[in-house]
Amino acid sequence: GSSVWHFQRVVFASFLLAAGQIYLSLPALVTEKSNLIHYLGLSHRLLALNFIIVSLSKKSAWSSAQVKVTDTDFDGVEVRVFEGSPKPGEPLKRSVVYIHGGGWALASAKIRYYDELCAAVAEELNAVVVSIEYRLVPKVYFPAQINDVVRATKYFLQPEVLHKYSVDPDRIGISGDSAGGNLAAALGQQISQDANLKNKLKVQALIYPVLQALDFNTPSYQQNVNSPILPRYVMVKYWVDYLKGNYDFVEAMTVNNHTSLDVEEAVALRARLNWTALLPPSVTKNYKPVVQTAGNARIIQEIPELLDARSAPLIADQEVLQQLPKTYILTCEHDVLRDDGLMYAKRLESAGVEVTLDHFEDGFHGCMIFTSWPTNFSVGIRTRNSYIKWLDQNL
Numbered sequence: 001g002s003s004v005w006h007f008q009r010v011v012f013a014s015f016l017l018a019a020g021q022i023y024l025s026l027p028a029l030v031t032e033k034s035n036l037i038h039y040l041g042l043s044h045r046l047l048a049l050n051f052i053i054v055s056l057s058k059k060s061a062w063s064s065a066q067v068k069v070t071d072t073d074f075d076g077v078e079v080r081v082f083e084g085s086p087k088p089g090e091p092l093k094r095s096v097v098y099i100h101g102g103g104w105a106l107a108s109a110k111i112r113y114y115d116e117l118c119a120a121v122a123e124e125l126n127a128v129v130v131s132i133e134y135r136l137v138p139k140v141y142f143p144a145q146i147n148d149v150v151r152a153t154k155y156f157l158q159p160e161v162l163h164k165y166s167v168d169p170d171r172i173g174i175s176g177d178s179a180g181g182n183l184a185a186a187l188g189q190q191i192s193q194d195a196n197l198k199n200k201l202k203v204q205a206l207i208y209p210v211l212q213a214l215d216f217n218t219p220s221y222q223q224n225v226n227s228p229i230l231p232r233y234v235m236v237k238y239w240v241d242y243l244k245g246n247y248d249f250v251e252a253m254t255v256n257n258h259t260s261l262d263v264e265e266a267v268a269l270r271a272r273l274n275w276t277a278l279l280p281p282s283v284t285k286n287y288k289p290v291v292q293t294a295g296n297a298r299i300i301q302e303i304p305e306l307l308d309a310r311s312a313p314l315i316a317d318q319e320v321l322q323q324l325p326k327t328y329i330l331t332c333e334h335d336v337l338r339d340d341g342l343m344y345a346k347r348l349e350s351a352g353v354e355v356t357l358d359h360f361e362d363g364f365h366g367c368m369i370f371t372s373w374p375t376n377f378s379v380g381i382r383t384r385n386s387y388i389k390w391l392d393q394n395l
Contacts, residue, residue: 044138046105046241057111066123071110074161077152078133080109082122083165092168094127094395096205097153099187101178101366103238104145105137113369117384124388125395128165130156134183141244142305146186153187157200173203173325173395177368178337179238181209185313185344192323203394205328205387208365211314211340213239213306214259214266217290218275219283220338230365232336243311245303252296258306260295269307269315278343314344321351328356328390330383332363356394358386 061069061080068083086093098121100107100114107114109131118129134148153174155161162169174191176184188204191197215221216232225232236250252258259266276289300306309316327348331341338359345357360367362379368387370380 046136046138050102050106050108050136053106054108054111057113058108059110059112059115061110064119064123067119069115069119074130074152075155077148077155078109079152080115080118080131080133081165082118082129082131084122084124084126084128086166087126090126091166092171093166094125094171095156095162095165095167095173096121096125096127096129096391096395097149097156097172097174097184097187098129098131099134099149099174099176099180099183100131101176101180101207102136103235104142104179104182104242105238109133112372116372117369120384121388121391125392127395128167137241142242142308142311145183145242146190146310149183149187150190153191154197157197169200171202171395172200173205173391174201175205175207175391176209177207178366179210179242181206182211182311182313185209185211186310188324189309189313189316189320192325193320198323201325203326203328203391204324205330205391206341206344207330207368207383207387208332208335208337208363209329209341209344210235210238210337211344212273212312213243213253214270214312214315215256215273215275215290216254217256218273218339218343219279219285219287220340221336222287224334224336224338227334227336227365229334230336235336239306240303243303243305245299249296249299249303252299255292256290257292257295258299258303260292262294263297263300265300265304265307272315272347273343275339275343278346279339283339283342314340314347318347318351321348321353324348324351324353326354326394328358328387328394330358330360330363330368330387332365332367332383333359333361334363335365337365356390358383358390 061071063069066085070081098118100109118131122129132149132152134145174184174187185206191201221232236253240250259270305311329341329345331338345355348355360383367380368383370377371384
């Protein structure tokens, strides 16, 4: 009956979201021993998995009466552009640059879930949405993904390009979910520090963003350690893949051995995400910080990018945060990344930035893209509506 049907939908959603878990638990599917995958030249498990995801849900650039959809490239970076109809009496449109999630390694601007989200934003806001098809692990690694989104966004912000798309230069925002929220946060920090582009962004909207790799034992990491959608070890593996690190370090990183007290470079930065100070008691509950006295100094020596604010925007200097535009952060209770978003909101507020924190008690990681059959979840629809409403009121 209905309970079986609901279970099937949850399973299907988990398949699409918990990509990392799939490739860990089904090695036979994604090793070179698989004739099909080897034949297709997809010898890396992430390439194989993404091939499956994109094949199942890729959508062509189909326009509707309300939204014109085109695939093009901005300075060599592929983008999908959604042009909403202009509002009566408003010849210039608002615009959102959108960056999809997927652990820096999976998904696409061209799969149905992101296509439908961006089309909805374009239609409801009468806006132009630029969805960036940045390159993924393992074809490229940090900071190539950031460089792609910065390059495409700088191209779009040129007066002649904004004119071509009838975009109001004073009403442009950036947004992204999960790893895309990470890239959007890094993009916002870079643009705010660029003298030629300063004050070009009106808002940033971050959806359950991943913002740091120094502490994998925040209350939300502890609470959701074995979450079926995004368990901690999968998130740590995404980080190691993104920064081209060694899988041998994963276990040590899950207990914070990479940022122990004897790793001098990490100590000052750890203070910037001291969750006992940044999070309220209703969140910290009885969870205890995990701080190792002695750890593995080799990890930071081999992956110094873990301490780079371009990969971990939460640890940026206060002076950088002060320059950022009005910010929306959506967080979900059932998500290891919840506290990344909560801590960023607190740090931004302390830096004088106007922040809207939109927390969903029944939300789970990735829920916002699940708004249509057969994975139409109530919380997916509510998070998307709340996000679009905020953009409508603030962009």
